[in-house]
Amino acid sequence: MKTALITGANKGIGFETARQLLEAGYFVYIGSRDVVKGEEAIAVLDNTNIKVIPLDVTDQDSIRAARELTGSTTSSLDVLINNAGIRGEVPQAASSVSSSGIREVFETNFFGAVNVTQAFLDLLHQAAQPRIVNVTSGLASLTLHSDPAWMYYHVKGGAYGPSKTALNAYTVALAYELRDTAFKVNAVDPGYTATDFNNHNGTGSVENAAALLVRFATLDADGPTGKYFSNDIAGEESPW
Template identity: 80%
Template sequence: MKTALITGANKSIGFETARQLLDAGYFVYIGSRDVAKGEEAAAQLGKENVVVVPLDVTDPGSIRAARELVGRTTDKLDVLINNAGVRGDFPQNPSSVSISTIRNVFETNFFGVIDVTQAFMDLLRQAAHPRIVNVTSGLASLTLHSDPSWVYYPIKGAAYGPSKTALNAWTLALAYELRDTTFKVNVVDPGYTATDFNDHRGTGTVENAAAILVRFATLDADGPTGKYFSNDREGEESPW
């Protein structure tokens, strides 16, 4: 049975992604900073093939403990979906936003992804066809941000968007490092989805958002790697 770890999987897009992977026959590790919420999510899923993993991606000790827990139940990890993310306090005007806000956002959205990925790399390498999906945003695209005709052109800030731009750059470098292996490593934007993350102002559904993450988590051998895809572009490649 294939295995998948999803960070921030106790609610919203992460939770729905877990549900869809379970339906596809995966054993799913639900990463959750709040253990009680993780257990509640597992109960709602009602599946046997679920393990809750206490995981705060900003805490190196928590990441080490999560790696040890997962390693006690499997000798490989087929899929890692780095879904956990934060918006940070708003407004995020570049000329006035606090450095602490920027640091806090980067700790989760950028450094946390790196720490988690590196911690689980040994288990990923044991899988025949490992897949890494780093959840990004359309707001990460510098190309789109420089285009006045883009629908989200006015939405600019100094923390959230830049943290995802940095994530895109790191993912591209990781994919290049792993280019001669069976890894597939991509950044995927689930689109403007109605969740707690944006006070349910998004226009997309969690089901559709999760579907694109699952699509890239289950790529076949001919699938792309080192690319940027977006639900807002109907799942097509997005400009960096």
């Protein structure tokens, strides 16, 4: 049975992604900073092929403990989905957002994803076709941010978007490093989805958002790597 770890999976898009991967026959590790909420998520999912992994992506000790716990139950990991993320303080005007606020967002959205990826790479290397999905945002695209015709052209900030731009850059670098292996590493934007992350103001559904993540988590050997895809453009490749 293939295995998948999803960070921040006790709610929202991560939770729905877990549900869809369970339906696809995966054993799913629910990465959750709050263990109680993780256990509550498992109760709702009501499936035996699931386990909570206490995981705070901003805490190296927590990441190491999560790797040890996961490794005690499986010798390989087929899928890592770096889903955990925060929006940070608002407003985020570039001229006034605090540097501490920017650091806080980067700690989760960028450094957290990097540290989790590096901690679990050894387990991923043991899988036949390992997949890494870095959950990004349309707000990461510098090309789109430079286009006045873009639907979100006026949605700019000094913390959240830049943290995802950095994650995109890391995705490219990691995919290149792993280019001669069976890895597929992609940045995937689930689109403007209605979750508590944005006070349910998004226009997309969690089901559709999760389906895109699952699509790239289950790529076959001919699938793309080192690319950026977005639900806002029908799941097609997005400009960097």
